[in-house]
Every structure is written in structure tokens, then in C-alpha cells.
Amino acid sequence: MKGFPVASETHRQSPAELVQSFARFLIRCHSKDLRSILLSQDPILHYPLVVEVARGGPSSGALLFSHPASLLPLFDQAARLSRQRALISHFLPFFLYFIRNGVVLDGSKELAGGAFPKDFVHVRINVGGSPLECPETSPRIGRLRVKHRGILLTVKGTVIRSGAVKMIEGEREYMCRRCKHRFKVQPELESGNVIRLPTSCPSKGAKSCDGANFQFVENSIVCHDYQEIKIQESAQVMGVGSIPRSIPIILMDDLVDTVKAGDDVITTGVLSAKWSSDLKDVRCDLDPILLANHVRRTNELKSDMDTPDDMVKKFEQFWSDFSDKPLKGRNIILQGICPQVFGLFTVKLAVMLTLVGGVQHVEASGTKVRGESHLLLVGDPGTGKSQFLKFAAKLSNRSVITTGLGSTSAGLTVTAVKDGGEWMLEAGALVLADGGLCCIDEFDSMREHDRATIHEAMEQQTISIAKAGLVTTLSTRTIVFGATNPKGQYDPSQPLSVNTTLSGPLLSRFDIVLVLLDTRNPEWDSVVSSHILSEKEEQGCGKDEEDLGNVWSLSMLRRYIHYVKGRFKPVLTEESERIISNYYQLQRRSAVHNAARTTVRMLESLIRLAQAHARVMFRNEVTRLDAITAILCIESSMTISAIVDNLGNALHSNFAPNPDEEYSKQEALILEKLRAVR
Numbered sequence: 091m092k093g094f095p096v097a098s099e100t101h102r103q104s105p106a107e108l109v110q111s112f113a114r115f116l117i118r119c120h121s122k123d124l125r126s127i128l129l130s131q132d133p134i135l136h137y138p139l140v141v142e143v144a145r146g147g148p149s150s151g152a153l154l155f156s157h158p159a160s161l162l163p164l165f166d167q168a169a170r171l172s173r174q175r176a177l178i179s180h181f182l183p184f185f186l187y188f189i190r191n192g193v194v195l196d197g198s199k200e201l202a203g204g205a206f207p208k209d210f211v212h213v214r215i216n217v218g219g220s221p222l223e224c225p226e227t228s229p230r231i232g233r234l235r236v237k238h239r240g241i242l243l244t245v246k247g248t249v250i251r252s253g254a255v256k257m258i259e260g261e262r263e264y265m266c267r268r269c270k271h272r273f274k275v276q277p278e279l280e281s282g283n284v285i286r287l288p289t290s291c292p293s294k295g296a297k298s299c300d301g302a303n304f305q306f307v308e309n310s311i312v313c314h315d316y317q318e319i320k321i322q323e324s325a326q327v328m329g330v331g332s333i334p335r336s337i338p339i340i341l342m343d344d345l346v347d348t349v350k351a352g353d354d355v356i357t358t359g360v361l362s363a364k365w366s367s368d369l370k371d372v373r374c375d376l377d378p379i380l381l382a383n384h385v386r387r388t389n390e391l392k393s394d395m396d397t398p399d400d401m402v403k404k405f406e407q408f409w410s411d412f413s414d415k416p417l418k419g420r421n422i423i424l425q426g427i428c429p430q431v432f433g434l435f436t437v438k439l440a441v442m443l444t445l446v447g448g449v450q451h452v453e454a455s456g457t458k459v460r461g462e463s464h465l466l467l468v469g470d471p472g473t474g475k476s477q478f479l480k481f482a483a484k485l486s487n488r489s490v491i492t493t494g495l496g497s498t499s500a501g502l503t504v505t506a507v508k509d510g511g512e513w514m515l516e517a518g519a520l521v522l523a524d525g526g527l528c529c530i531d532e533f534d535s536m537r538e539h540d541r542a543t544i545h546e547a548m549e550q551q552t553i554s555i556a557k558a559g560l561v562t563t564l565s566t567r568t569i570v571f572g573a574t575n576p577k578g579q580y581d582p583s584q585p586l587s588v589n590t591t592l593s594g595p596l597l598s599r600f601d602i603v604l605v606l607l608d609t610r611n612p613e614w615d616s617v618v619s620s621h622i623l624s625e626k627e628e629q630g631c632g633k634d635e636e637d638l639g640n641v642w643s644l645s646m647l648r649r650y651i652h653y654v655k656g657r658f659k660p661v662l663t664e665e666s667e668r669i670i671s672n673y674y675q676l677q678r679r680s681a682v683h684n685a686a687r688t689t690v691r692m693l694e695s696l697i698r699l700a701q702a703h704a705r706v707m708f709r710n711e712v713t714r715l716d717a718i719t720a721i722l723c724i725e726s727s728m729t730i731s732a733i734v735d736n737l738g739n740a741l742h743s744n745f746a747p748n749p750d751e752e753y754s755k756q757e758a759l760i761l762e763k764l765r766a767v768r
């Protein structure tokens with residue numbers, strides 16, 4: 091950062107000199123920001139002035155890192171001073187004009203040129219990409235220790251709780267009754283923002299005054315907007331078995347209400363401590379708390395997986411090798427899903443289509459139709475459901491694994507909790523998985539309060555809440571992958587809402603519902619047992635991870651899913667549109683159709699699944715193949731009366747030796763049935 095006062099200089103300078111050198115730096119490197127603050131209309135708003143440490147050498151940040159508490163207020167003072175200077179340099183032309191034309195300024199608040207003086211400018215330090223982003227200054231939350239107290243730190247995490255925005259007193263002025271010396275007092279964070287008066291007069295005049303009687307100066311209170319949030323380190327960056335730690339953070343002024351529960355944030359601030367609330371017979375502790383100087387939301391930056399060009403070329407080469415047998419190519423990719431589980435082709439296809447998803451769009455009426463698909467596995471014990479949940483979580487760049495009860499008091503959606511006497515909103519699994527995948531085992535064990543909110547969360551992808559004075563709407567653009575056991579012995583003659591404790595409307599939110607019935611099929615059992623005993627994975631994992639001819643590795647699958655989701659926005663061809671609409675009409679007409687399932691929601695599911703299949707096939711166009719495959723997925727979903735009756739139990743579905751030939755037979759069958767719809 092050219093012109094930024096470096097450590098050696100600043101150690102020798104007095105605070106006043108420091109303010110001057112900071113002001114010179116701000117005018118030199120941030121005059122545009124200062125000018126835009128000047129020209130903003132609202133004179134009492136708090137304005138952030140973001141300073142990028144990355145544009146300066148390590149020494150410039152080092153001082154700020156070690157003495158933030160003393161330097162940051164000087165930096166704010168410098169911002170005000172530099173704003174005044176910018177104010178002057180901005181108005182010089184106007185002043186000269188007024189003088190030349192004898193115009194007298196009436197001293198009104200609005201100065202010439204539409205600028206207003208601003209008293210609240212806060213310098214925000216962005217350490218992104220700078221040497222201050224090293225482990226010592228950017229430790230994991232679980233690694234914060236006493237040695238970090240008082241230094242400028244940067245921590246990453248997900249907002250799990252957010253409190254109400256309040257107002258606190260930031261400063262009061264008093265006057266010594268004896269020597270009339272005026273001084274300001276700030277609240278003590280450690281004792282819950284209590285303002286304590288000094289025991290004796292703090293004046294440093296020639297004659298020391300030992301006055302202890304002070305008078306409050308009217309209208310000298312400076313208030314600040316104030317909000318407490320809590321962030322938790324992402325479980326994904328930790329090793330298995332470690333517990334994600336959390337830390338409360340204080341947001342003030344322009345930082346309040348800038349983040350919501352579920353957001354991924356990078357926060358720079360000063361680590362301090364606060365006495366825990368004094369409860370009877372409970373030892374008081376000093377709880378760490380971070381006083382935020384700058385908060386960056388990183389939700390949009392979530393996908394940190396860029397696909398290098400040589401990888402894209404490999405994918406393109408793979409598909410040109412399989413141009414004549416596309417489904418053979420597709421099945422090689424699918425065999426990389428949960429390779430330790432033998433067969434279950436239908437489940438692996440459904441998992442892939444769910445993770446890839448369709449294209450979100452907004453209808454003419456303005457309603458947003460979600461692009462994310464949801465998948466539910468209903469199966470007997472020991473059919474591999476949890477294996478798929480865990481594997482799917484590893485395939486997503488953001489995922490939360492939980493049970494229907496939820497792993498925190500917030501459950502699956504969101505709840506209001508009392509924390510240190512404060513009401514705060516606590517984010518549940520669906521909010522924490524926003525933009526990613528939420529795997530929910532024992533899905534039917536969901537608590538009542540979640541059953542009501544999960545409908546909105548899965549379809550509108552938002553959760554509106556108004557509890558304890560906290561009113562907000564949180565986003566849940568989350569893929570839901572649920573697993574549950576049937577209630578007692580599965581009865582194929584009964585609808586799913588009877589075989590599970592899940593209501594029709596909730597089941598209709600799932601694009602695919604697969605039932606894995608353990609029908610004790612002897613030859614299937616022998617195949618699976620020899621597979622498990624031989625410890626070999628289906629067709630063995632490719633020796634060379636990069637060789638796409640073998641079964642794909644987990645990291646290759648992750649890259650592929652991330653890449654096709656970002657690159658392709660598949661559009662339906664006329665033929666695929668006609669096939670999907672004919673199938674939908676056929677289902678609507680079928681005598682035993684399941685009303686809860688054959689709704690417009692099923693049509694949207696078909697479109698999403700067909701788009702997802704087009705993406706898996708590396709295409710930007712939804713063809714007949716994709717439409718028919720989407721129909722076959724819905725047909726295997728035991729929640730409707732299938733028109734193709736030989737699809738059989740998803741648990742015993744295996745990979746066909748010649749999938750392209752197998753598919754042509756199924757396609758002929760489906761098209762035959764659809765011909766009847768005219």
C-alpha cells in the first residue's frame with residue numbers, strides 16, 4: 091500500500107503525528123472513497139472506508155496487527171481529518187467562485203457542490219490476500235488462545251446465531267467540578283458495556299488535581315448501533331471427530347445487520363473477553379469475544395474449486411470417446427458413486443441427478459421455480475442409505491449431515507434461543523447448508539416445529555421467522571437428501587404417506603422417492619456378499635486418478651459436478667418438451683393416480699431431472715434421452731402408478747452391461763405408451 095506509514099516510522103511518531111501520516115495516506119490512496127462519502131446525502135449515517143492491507147508491504151500490516159486497539163481509533167480520526175481536507179480540496183473551486191462573485195455562504199449544513207460534512211467514518215481493514223492471512227493472524231476458531239488477545243485477528247466461519255440490533259452508549263463526557271477538566275469515558279466491553287467513572291480526576295495539567303467529583307455534560311452521549319452474532323467454524327475443514335467451535339462477535343455501526351444466520355463470513359477484529367453472565371453457584375468466566383472491525387460475506391465465493399483447462403479438456407475428450415455409447419460413458423461416472431456399495435444403479439443415478447440439479451428460473455408470474463432437486467430414500471435397515479448420505483456430503487463443496495431431530499436445538503430450520511439473557515436466532519441445518527446439500531438421516535423423526543417450516547424451506551427456499559422480536563427471512567437454497575426407515579413392514583399396497591409418517595405435501599417436495607425393499611432375494615444376496623467379501627470395489631478404483639476410463643475418484647466426481655453445474659444451463663428441445671408434457675397428461679389421466687404426486691410439482695421435477703441429466707451428459711440441450719431418463723427416474727419413484735411396470739425394486743437395480751441397448755428398449759416402451767396421448 092504505497093504511502094502507508096510503515097512500522098519503523100510509526101513507532102517513533104506521537105498519536106497526532108500518526109493521525110497526520112494516516113490522513114496523508116488516506117487522501118493519497120482513497121480520495122475517491124472519501125469523495126463519494128462526502129457526496130452521500132445522509133450526514134448522520136456511519137460510512138465504512140475499506141483499506142486493503144494487501145496493497146501494502148508486510149511491515150505496514152504488522153503494526154496494525156500488534157496494536158489495533160490504539161491504532162484503529164487513530165485511523166478513524168485520520169479518516170475524519172482526511173475527509174475535511176478532501177472537503178476543502180473539493181470545495182476550493184466553489185469557495186473561489188463565491189469570493190469572486192461576492193456570494194456569502196450562509197453557513198448552512200449543505201455545503202456547495204452537494205456535499206455534507208460526515209462525522210461517522212470508520213476505517214475497515216481488509217486483510218484479504220495480504221501477509222496478515224497467515225495462521226498466526228488467521229487461526230481457526232478452535233485455536234484461539236490468550237496469546238491472541240488484543241491483536242488484529244481474522245477468523246472464518248458460518249453465522250449460526252444472530253441477535254437483535256440494539257443501541258448502546260459508546261461514549262459520555264464528564265467535567266471535573268474542581269478543575270473543570272472535561273474528559274470522555276467509554277463503556278467496558280468486559281463487564282457488559284458498563285460505563286465506569288475514574289476514581290480521581292484524569293486531568294494531566296501542571297497542578298495535579300485530585301478531584302473525585304464529576305458532572306455529566308449534557309448531550310455528550312454518543313450512541314452506536316450494536317448487534318451480537320455467533321460464528322462457528324465449518325465442520326468440513328476439521329478432521330473427523332473434532333467438534334466445530336464457535337465464538338461470539340460484536341458488530342457496531344455500519345457492520346450491524348450486514349450478515350444473516352447461515353452466511354459464511356470472514357471477520358477481522360480485535361479479540362477481547364467478556365465476563366460470562368453471573369449465575370448463582372456458577373463460576374464466572376471470561377468468554378472470548380471478537381470486536382469486529384470488518385466483515386466479509388463469502389457466500390458467493392463459496393465455490394473455491396476452479397476447473398483447470400487441462401481438466402476441461404479431459405472431460406471433453408472423455409465424451410468424444412463415448413460419443414457413440416453415451417450411456418456407457420455416463421455409467422462409468424455413476425459407478426464412482428459409493429463404489430463400496432454394489433449395484434443400486436437407480437439410487438446412484440438419482441443421487442447424481444440430485445447433486446447436479448436443474449436450472450432455477452422465474453416464471454412469467456414472477457414466482458421463482460427452484461433449480462435444486464430433493465431426494466428421499468425409504469428403505470429397510472442395512473440397505474446402504476447412510477452410505478449414500480455420507481458419500482453425497484463428501485461430493486458437495488458445502489454440506490451438513492444431521493438427523494431429523496437436528497444436531498442443535500435449532501433443529502432443521504431456525505429457532506429463537508436465549509443466549510446470555512439475549513434472544514438470538516439460531517440457524518438450523520437447512521440454513522447452515524444454504525447453497526449446498528443437507529443430508530438428513532431418520533428424516534421422519536423431525537420435530538413438529540420443523541414439520542411446519544420445512545415445507546416453505548424446501549419449496550420457496552426461504553424460512554420466514556418472527557420470534558421474540560426477531561423478524562427476518564433466511565435463505566435455504568439447499569438440496570435435501572433424506573433417508574428414513576418405513577414404519578414397520580413396508581406394505582406396497584399402501585401409499586407412502588401410510589408407510590412413512592410423512593405427509594403427502596411433504597413427500598411431493600421430493601423430486602425422487604426411492605423405496606429400497608429388502609425382499610431377501612437369494613441370488614442378489616450372494617452377489618452382494620461376494621462383492622463385500624472380495625473387498626473389491628465395483629470394477630476397482632482407477633489406478634491413476636486422472637484416467638477417466640476407469641471408475642472415477644471422489645475428487646474427480648466433485649470437480650465434474652461443480653464444473654457441469656457452472657457451465658451448462660440446459661434448455662428443453664421441442665421434442666423433449668412434448669414427451670414430458672405427454673407423460674404428465676398420461677399420469678393425470680391414469681385412474682389410480684396419486685393426487686398428491688401428479689401435480690404441477692411433478693412436472694417441475696421432470697424438467698429439473700431432465701436438465702440435470704443433460705448436464706451429466708455434458709450438454710446444454712435437453713434431448714429425448716434426458717426426458718425419457720427423467721421419466722424412468724420418476725417411474726422408479728414408488729409414489730406414483732408407474733406406466734412402465736418392469737422397473738422392479740430400486741435395491742436390486744444393477745448396471746446394465748450394454749446400457750445404450752437397454753435404454754432403447756425402455757425408450758420404445760415409454761414412447762409406445764405416450765402415443766396414446768393425443
Ligand SMILES: Nc1ncnc2c1ncn2[C@@H]1O[C@H](COP(=O)(O)OP(=O)(O)OP(=O)(O)O)[C@@H](O)[C@H]1O
Nearest residue numbers: 430431432470471472473474475476477575618622
Ligand atoms: N448393495 C450393497 N453392497 C455392498 N454393501 C452394502 C450394500 N447394501 C448395504 N451394504 C452394507 O451394509 C451396511 C449397512 O449400510 P447402511 O448403514 O448404509 O444401511 P442403512 O440403510 O443406513 O441402515 P439403517 O437404516 O439402519 O441406518 C454398510 O456397511 C453397507 O456398506
Ligand SMILES: [Zn+2]
Nearest residue numbers: 266269291299
Ligand atoms: Zn480535576
